[in-house]
Amino acid sequence: MASKQKSKLKKLGLSSSKAATPSSSTTSSSKQYLDTSIDGQSSPASSSTRSKPQYFYSESLPVEGERSKENVTVTVRFRPLSQREIRQGEEIAWYADGETIVRSEHNPAIAYAYDRVFGPTTTTRHVYDVAAQHVISGAMEGINGTIFAYGVTSSGKTHTMHGDQRSPGIIPLAVKDAFSIIQETPNREFLLRVSYLEIYNEVVNDLLNPAGQNLRIREDAQGTFVEGIKEEVVLSPAHALSLIAAGEEHRHVGSTNFNLLSSRSHTIFTLTVESSPCGANHEGEAVNLSQLNLIDLAGSESSKAETTGVRRKEGSYINKSLLTLGTVISKLTDGRATHIPYRDSKLTRLLQSSLSGHGRVSLICTVTPSSSSSEETHNTLKFAHRAKHIEIQAAQNKIIDEKSLIKKYQNEIRSLKEELEHLKRGIVTVPQLKDTGPDDLVLLKQKLEDGQVKLQSRLEQEEEAKSALLSRIQRLTKLILVSTKSSQSSRFPHRPGPRRRHSFGEEELAYLPHKRRDMILDDENIDLYVSVEGNSETTDDTLKEEKKTRKHGLLNWLKLRKRDSGLGALTSSSEKSSGIKSMSTPSTPQAESNHFHTESRLSHSLLTESSPSVDPLSEARDDREIHEDNFLGQETPLTSTKSIDQIELLREQQKILSGEVALHSSALKRLSEEAARNPQKDQIYLEMRKLKDEINAKNEQITLLEKQIADSINVVHNGMDNLELSQSFTELMTQLNEKSFELEFQGY
Numbered sequence: 001m002a003s004k005q006k007s008k009l010k011k012l013g014l015s016s017s018k019a020a021t022p023s024s025s026t027t028s029s030s031k032q033y034l035d036t037s038i039d040g041q042s043s044p045a046s047s048s049t050r051s052k053p054q055y056f057y058s059e060s061l062p063v064e065g066e067r068s069k070e071n072v073t074v075t076v077r078f079r080p081l082s083q084r085e086i087r088q089g090e091e092i093a094w095y096a097d098g099e100t101i102v103r104s105e106h107n108p109a110i111a112y113a114y115d116r117v118f119g120p121t122t123t124t125r126h127v128y129d130v131a132a133q134h135v136i137s138g139a140m141e142g143i144n145g146t147i148f149a150y151g152v153t154s155s156g157k158t159h160t161m162h163g164d165q166r167s168p169g170i171i172p173l174a175v176k177d178a179f180s181i182i183q184e185t186p187n188r189e190f191l192l193r194v195s196y197l198e199i200y201n202e203v204v205n206d207l208l209n210p211a212g213q214n215l216r217i218r219e220d221a222q223g224t225f226v227e228g229i230k231e232e233v234v235l236s237p238a239h240a241l242s243l244i245a246a247g248e249e250h251r252h253v254g255s256t257n258f259n260l261l262s263s264r265s266h267t268i269f270t271l272t273v274e275s276s277p278c279g280a281n282h283e284g285e286a287v288n289l290s291q292l293n294l295i296d297l298a299g300s301e302s303s304k305a306e307t308t309g310v311r312r313k314e315g316s317y318i319n320k321s322l323l324t325l326g327t328v329i330s331k332l333t334d335g336r337a338t339h340i341p342y343r344d345s346k347l348t349r350l351l352q353s354s355l356s357g358h359g360r361v362s363l364i365c366t367v368t369p370s371s372s373s374s375e376e377t378h379n380t381l382k383f384a385h386r387a388k389h390i391e392i393q394a395a396q397n398k399i400i401d402e403k404s405l406i407k408k409y410q411n412e413i414r415s416l417k418e419e420l421e422h423l424k425r426g427i428v429t430v431p432q433l434k435d436t437g438p439d440d441l442v443l444l445k446q447k448l449e450d451g452q453v454k455l456q457s458r459l460e461q462e463e464e465a466k467s468a469l470l471s472r473i474q475r476l477t478k479l480i481l482v483s484t485k486s487s488q489s490s491r492f493p494h495r496p497g498p499r500r501r502h503s504f505g506e507e508e509l510a511y512l513p514h515k516r517r518d519m520i521l522d523d524e525n526i527d528l529y530v531s532v533e534g535n536s537e538t539t540d541d542t543l544k545e546e547k548k549t550r551k552h553g554l555l556n557w558l559k560l561r562k563r564d565s566g567l568g569a570l571t572s573s574s575e576k577s578s579g580i581k582s583m584s585t586p587s588t589p590q591a592e593s594n595h596f597h598t599e600s601r602l603s604h605s606l607l608t609e610s611s612p613s614v615d616p617l618s619e620a621r622d623d624r625e626i627h628e629d630n631f632l633g634q635e636t637p638l639t640s641t642k643s644i645d646q647i648e649l650l651r652e653q654q655k656i657l658s659g660e661v662a663l664h665s666s667a668l669k670r671l672s673e674e675a676a677r678n679p680q681k682d683q684i685y686l687e688m689r690k691l692k693d694e695i696n697a698k699n700e701q702i703t704l705l706e707k708q709i710a711d712s713i714n715v716v717h718n719g720m721d722n723l724e725l726s727q728s729f730t731e732l733m734t735q736l737n738e739k740s741f742e743l744e745f746q747g748y
């Protein structure tokens with residue numbers, strides 16, 4: 001009895017058994033396990049089709065350069081039994097047996113092996129390290145990557161891909177990691193842009209642009225793409241996360257009898273990465289271009305789901321597209337198949353390039369151990385089993401200049417700088433009059449006498465043109481991300497040594513759902529995740545973060561403070577070069593593409609400020625920098641700079657508040673849906689009232705901030721206009737006096 005109890009606890013993830021705890025067992029121990037068990041316990045799928053049972057087992061996950069051919073990385077993640085499942089007395093039907101095996105409780109002979117199996121207590125961070133990190137690092141080096149979570153409804157796909165503040169999912173971790181990699185790669189410059197779409201009832205909708213509905217999928221030589229989808233250039237992790245949070249607001253989510261907040265659409269978050277070597281001597285070199293697709297699939301629904309109307313319609317679309325995905329994968333792994341039915345669903349059409357083997361693919365199958373879903377779990381395991389056979393060829397994508405946005409921007413920056421130089425030379429010809437002859441001097445005197453005003457207005461026009469050029473250069477340069485680390489410690493071609501940790505700042509956490517999907521699992525259920533060994537979702541780090549968030553509130557980050565990670569030093573090149581704060585938001589120039597938009601983030605500027613003022617790279621990168629101090633840098637008094645900082649600070653506060661209002665509004669929406677189903681729940685109404693009060697208070701604060709911003713902008717404008725004018729006047733008068741004196745002295 002005691003041993004049965006122990007084994008049950010082990011399967012729930014509460015045991016201290018090494019075999020059941022992924023982080024505690026080693027590769028060699030699992031290999032030993034396989035060696036001894038492989039003959040006796042083959043997977044049913046393999047034993048039925050092959051004489052010799054086969055396990056999918058790889059000694060290690062794909063490592064760059066080791067193989068030209070790789071297989072899809074396939075992992076399985078168990079979630080804990082939910083409180084509801086426990087209450088209903090459900091049993092464990094499947095469990096993680098060691099690091100790589102999933103075994104049936106009812107028939108121990110049925111077992112499947114994968115690259116890795118994560119037990120119910122495994123943290124998403126660990127899942128990321130094992131199943132996702134190599135895909136993200138590949139994407140940063142120009143290798144396409146796709147990660148998707150697959151599983152039945154309520155098995156934990158969204159928990160794995162998005163997560164929440166307590167346990168950020170693969171998407172926020174990947175975004176964070178991408179920026180860390182940029183920081184660790186000082187010899188390259190990067191341009192990152194994101195798009196976010198959903199496939200709902202076989203219709204593609206743009207989640208970053210509510211107007212972008214029912215978009216068409218098109219094809220060109222590079223593969224399939226979505227026509228007219230909005231892409232936004234991103235400048236910081238918080239910036240990217242805020243876009244995802246905004247996109248999530250538009251995603252179709254609904255309640256089913258399995259999941260209160262069930263995803264009713266497949267979503268694809270795409271991070272497009274361009275990078276090129278830094279420095280003028282790499283001008284002709286190709287640019288690395290890759291796409292990282294992070295996919296949260298809607299869950300397949302069994303016939304047990306008591307759905308009606310809209311939900312049933314959604315369910316049938318979901319099931320149909322997942323069926324097509326299964327067929328595509330079967331065909332891909334069946335050497336004899338001549339036709340692969342990618343076109344049978346929007347999902348497989350969009351995944352065509354990934355599934356047909358161009359780039360790294362990681363499939364994370366989420367499963368519930370519960371007996372009531374035993375059959376569905378078995379189907380997921382078989383799907384994962386098949387997917388393991390897909391062969392991929394991960395190669396770097398190099399593209400020629402014209403197609404790359406980063407090159408386009410770099411070229412434009414270069415030619416704008418040249419233009420600016422010409423203009424500068426035009427303006428400074430006046431002091432070079434020393435070398436001019438008497439005729440010129442007479443002419444000048446005449447000119448001066450004729451109209452000092454004319455000269456002055458020309459000067460003003462040129463100054464205007466100059467600052468327009470400058471601000472365009474700054475705006476363009478700001479979009480290109482560079483590390484502030486010394487270029488000698490290049491990341492390429494070597495891989496970084498120790499693993500990066502992804503600690504989220506409060507401003508980034510603010511964009512993750514607080515406790516988005518926990519409503520279905522009671523609070524006690526959280527206790528289930530806490531392993532005896534402490535390998536739990538609520539790790540020390542996250543607990544600390546959560547405490548901090550609670551203690552200080554979300555806006556506290558606005559106080560200037562030193563950053564912990566290397567990200568603190570990551571900066572866009574214009575900020576690094578000049579330290580000038582742009583008053584306007586650095587939106588991507590309209591002329592480039594109407595799909596690209598950016599926004600300034602104070603966090604970003606603050607990072608630059610708090611990063612060491614001795615910038616080791618700034619000297620090395622003089623070629624790309626403008627010495628703005630000739631213009632605005634020296635001329636702008638400290639007070640103006642402070643005012644500009646102040647404006648950015650206010651803007652940032654405003655954005656954070658708007659983000660919070662959006663999050664509260666979505667929580668309110670969901671609560672009201674729940675209240676409609678359970679009208680007696682006073683607690684829900686109480687929560688809703690609180691949320692409404694908070695939304696109102698925040699909206700008032702936003703209005704106040706808007707007024708403050710407008711006032712500050714007026715102050716700065718007036719200050720700068722007066723200052724520039726008076727300085728131009730002074731300079732002009734000095735030149736005139738000198739020349740007049742010279743002329744008089746020479747007897748003219």
Ligand SMILES: Nc1ncnc2c1ncn2[C@@H]1O[C@H](COP(=O)(O)OP(=O)(O)OP(=O)(O)O)[C@@H](O)[C@H]1O
Binds near residue numbers: 152154521
């Ligand atoms: N590994 C896990 N640890 C703790 N809780 C989890 C885990 N996985 C899922 N959950 C919880 O289970 C519930 C369902 O998870 P989730 O919404 O992620 O499922 P899903 O597969 O995305 O469902 P659907 O397809 O219906 O959208 C959520 O309350 C979530 O917080």
